[in-house]
Amino acid sequence: MSKVVAAANQAANNGVNVAALLGAREALTAAPEAAQFKWRATSEWQSGTHTKSNVRSFFGLGEEHNHVEDYAFDTDHPEIFASEDKGATPVELMLVGLAGCLTAGIAAVAQNRNIQLNSVTATLEAGMDIQGILGIDSDVRNGFDGVRVNYQIDAVASAGEIAALVAQSQKRSAVFDIITNPTNVTVEVNK
Amino acid sequence: MTVTRQNTIRAAGVTDVVVIGAGHAGLAASYCLTERSIDHVVLERGEVANSWRNERWDSLKLLTPNWQSRLPGFGYSGADPDGFMSMPEVVDFIQAYADFSGAPVQSNTTVTSLRQNGDGYRVISSSGEWQAKSVVIASGACNVAVTPKVAEAIPAGIRTLTPHQYRGPQQLDAGGVLVVGASATGLQLADEIRRAGHEVTIAVGEHVRMPRSYRGRDIQFWLDQVGILDERYDEVDDVVRARRLPSPQLVGSSDRMLDLNSMSDNGIRLTGRLMGFNNGLAQFSGSLRNVCALADLKMNRMLDAIDQWIASARAGSDFPAPERFAETRLEASPKLTLKLDDGSIKTIVWATGFRPDYSWLHVPVLDRKGQIRHDGGVVAANGMYVVGLPVLRRRKSSFIHGVEDDVRDLSAHLHATLKAA
Known part of the structure; x- marks a missing residue:
């Protein structure tokens, strides 16, 4: 590998300690209880x-x-x-959580793939029919009827590589999973 | 005493190597052991190619073309190299290989226990005990159809079938069908069940999209040429993931592209991954759009690699121009639930993968997920080997043609281990 290429390949720095993350993955594979x-x-x-x-x-x-x-x-x-x-509103905080989670994932995946990010901005919008929470129509759910996330990403990468970052980030995102999949919730009251 | 070993039942006893399983992988291993004059026996619970005879649905054809069907010392010699074998044809092919190689197969011999014993192994079978210095496990990757944990909560009145139980759509009751899983199995079954007139929904998690042909050639030709199938297990980015990948969305037919768009064209409804059952509803993940985006991106990267290979070989004029396939089409809001208690869904078909059965294996070599711990087929117990698993030593390991390089490597390793003992 030429020095120029090597230098270019080492340039990506998104402020994510990928070595630590990969080390944690290896350590936790051996000791799943610590996970x-x-x-x-x-x-x-x-x-x-x-x-x-x-x-x-x-x-x-x-x-x-x-x-x-x-x-x-x-x-x-x-x-x-x-x-x-x-x-x-609490539902806006859900969007804040999703944005934070997906964007952190994009930074981490980009670092791991040696892709320099210059800027990552997102706009999130969730639709909701409030007939649900107001109890007007029992066929309408309380929560979002859909969530749209729009990313603007400036990075040293092709459009395909950027699309792959965003897709991989969703695949590994906790909040994306929490929103897209059912979770058991137990609410108790202590007097 | 019989001189020839061909198809001769030997009394149980002592040998150098016991091979467990007389499918394509066990027979290929036997061939290499015979080449090296290593004394061995192949124990087979049923007949040669047992899983191919008894654990496949009726319409299944091999996903690889005939020209690619080859085993050590043996290959397809028929008149249709670009065709795809039906299961009876696969059985004939593997039986012909067993006859050709004279493998010392002992049929109808089920291994019930394998233990370490001294420097070797004690193999207890339904027809006696064997003591061997070495063992090659070739009992298959698909012994047990895996169903997800959520299957325990299926509402009463819904019939479930695994791919091992499914033979054809004639088995199904009238009414809607939910097929869970978008592998080759899931798509092939959904497609034929839909063609038989059922309403079909397919629940789609992570999947591998792949065209049957590209730039005028079968995709297997390109995977072979570009070297993708030869990528070694110790070079693959994430081998744990590679070994768990669902089978690519292919069907053994030269003129059909089997993908989620063809499912939609056929009137099959797509939903996200099945997540659970709750209050008479099946619940699906909202991640469908992303799993489809991932599969489209990965397919396009594979096609890019093929185009680059052609360009670097300066062979562009020999093949039709590059093309890209339509993105996976989805409804604006794919359904997140499906009613199961109103009689509209009668059957759930699990296409959620398979796992090997190692219930007879009493050597501490399994990981916490029940898989054999091995380094490219060399198991973490001296003299023990495993063959025929996905990405065992190479990406092609689970294909019929992929087993040859693996068994050649491993028989050399085994031979050296025997000599050193």
Whole structure:
């Protein structure tokens, strides 16, 4: 390989530590019990439709961890629902989660494939017929009737390579899986 | 004592190598052992080519063309090199190979236990015990039809069939059919069930799209030429994934492209991967668009590789121009659920893959998923080998023609191990 080609091939830096990710994959294949994670959030009702939620601790690799700082999220409903709009709606946070997950995946896959990303922006839109949540029509589901994600990606790669990044990211995305596939949810009440 | 070993039943006893299974892979291994004058016996639970005789549906034809049907020392010699063998023809081909090679096959001998014993192995079968220095496992990759965990929750009143139970659409009750899986098996069964007049839905997870022919030649010709099938297991990017890939969407017919678009053209409805059953509904994944995009992208990369090979061989004028196939077409909003409790679906057909049966194997060589741990067929127990599994040593390993290079490599390894003992 010529030096020029070698230099070009080493150039991709998307700020993702792929060696660490691949190392983790190898280590966890040998010790699948360490791959068991627990993700958590806590929340407290404020007033009206306004809730404050926090994310701090999680469990993984066999032990407890904390994020480097606590993260707080306000959720509320907009004024047209006669609410005070003190935060994003919970369903918008679903889109935020999907965007964050898919984009992180694109960066990681690009790094692994030695593709330099210059910019990655996404616009997400989900349709919803609110006759469902308002109980007007029981045939209408509460949730999204579909989600559209539109990526604008500037990268040192062909259109086919960029399409493959986006496809592979969906294949490995936790939030994409959570939204596209059913999950058992258990809600309990402690007095 | 009999001089010739051909088709002679030997009393159980002592030999250098026990080969388990007289399908194409076991017979090819036997041929190479005979070439090296290594004493061995081939134990077969039924007859030669047993799975091909008894565990295939009626309309199935080989996915590889006749010219590619070859085994060590033997090849197709018929008048239709571009045709595809029916199952009776495959059985005849493999039986002819057994006759030609004089393989020491002991039929109707089911291995019930294999254990380490001293420096070798103790093989207990339905017709006696064998002690061998070495064992070649050639018992097949498709002994058990795999059904997903969600199958446990199927509502009552729905009949289910695995590809091992399915022979043809005449077996089905009138009414709708859900085919789960978009491999060659899933698409072939969905297609013929639809042609028999049933409403058919096919649940599509990850799949491998591949045209039957490209630029005037069968796709197998190109995979062969470009060297894709010769890629070694230790060079493949992710061999674990490669070994689990569903079979490519092919049918043994030179004029038919079997893909999801041909399913749609035939009036078959496409849904995402089957995720579960809930309140009388089958639930499907919303990932259908992405699994189709992945398959289209991968097919196009394969076609790019073929075009590049032709260009670098300066052979462009010998073949028709490059073409690209239409993207997989989907409804704007593919269905996420299907009602199962209103009588519209009568049958579910599982085309969700197969696995080997190693219930008789009492040597600690299985991984946590129940697969044999091996390095290109060399099992992690001295003197034990496995052949005939997907991407065992090369991408072509599970094809009939793909077994030859593997058994040549492994018989050399086995020979050296015997000599060193």
